[in-house]
Amino acid sequence: MDKVKELFNIINNSHKIVFFTGAGISTDSGLSDFRHIYSKSYKGIKPENILTKGFLEKYPDIFFKFVKDYFLIKTKPNVTHEVIADISNKTDKDVCIITQNIDGLHQKAGSKLVLEIHGSINKWYCTDCKKPFSMDDIQNLDSLKCQEDDCNGFIRPNIILYNENFNPMILRACKHKLEEADTLIIAGTSLRTLLAYEIVKHFKGKTVFINHPLKKSLPKKMDLEIYDDISNVFEKLRDLENEENYFL
Ligand SMILES: [Zn+2]
The missing domain is CATH 3.40.50.1220 (TPP-binding domain)
Structure with a gap:
């Protein structure tokens, strides 16, 4: 059969x-397969090293750019x-x-x-004040710093990063x-x-x-x-x- x-x-x-x-x-x-993403480095860094909490806190701009390039893509x-x-x-x-x-x-x-x-790339939140952000909010941001009442906390996606449980x-x-x-x-x-x-x-x-x-x-x-x-x-x-x- x-x-x-x-x-x-x-x-x-x-x-x-x-x-x-x-x-x-x-x-x-239209989303890249992980095999494709992970097969090459991003600005000289291995993607699995970018998608960690430590990297996000240390280099939020590179993390944000990487996520924008590969994951924040409007798809159907x-x-x-x-x-x-x-x-x-x-x-x-x-x-x-x-x-x-x-x-x-x-x-x-x-x-x-x-x-x-x-987790989901469509849900983001500030790690300090816990304010939630949608994918649209995030696409309009220049950096992952929370502007809410000068909170200045990190905004991060609600996804499980490498080395997280x-x-x-x-x-x-x-x-x-x-x-x-x-x-x-x-x-x-x-x-x-x-x-x-x-x-x-x-x-x-x-x-x-x-x-x-x-x-x-x-x-x-x-x-x-x-x-x-x-x-x-x-x-x-x-x-x-x-x-x-x-x-x-
Ligand atoms: Zn905040």
Whole structure:
């Protein structure tokens, strides 16, 4: 059977689905894949050294410029975000998205339950007075110094930087959703991070893996593996949905 048709059947036969998504699903919205960002230095500095709290406090201007260049880009959801939102909104399936992405595109596409394990680039706050800032506010700023009543505090994005801990509440919610789910669909991540690897390894239900061909091995044998362009897969899935006129 065609693999996408198989995926379609798995979705139709599932009741509680967790999608686990990574940067690969947003590249068709114009965002750079991390592999691309991390493969070169930025002004002579390694990106993983820029995205740390210490760097942000010491060199806020370079941090801000870097984030502006790579992350503060106005983007729209693509077919993958849209089909995932359809599955949660047009069926009575219980759908939860656990995402490594900080771009907020799942929510823009209409998905309601999104657990952002690395936080969101759309939410910023002053570390001193706690004033929140939107992405639009931030785009109009020249520096990351808070001007509120001469506060002068640092403004930072609500994302998990390197060497920072994950939010335990989000992790608990992920664990709970994974325990009750019957299907886990992984899309656009090579499961390089330890957390992603562990999540997938311990999942007990049906597991589907969709990504470009990988060099490294997966944490376990998947029930279905699709190695293809991700937008292609979801485009075909949308065609099947239209043809058969349903996700059940
Ligand atoms: Zn402030």
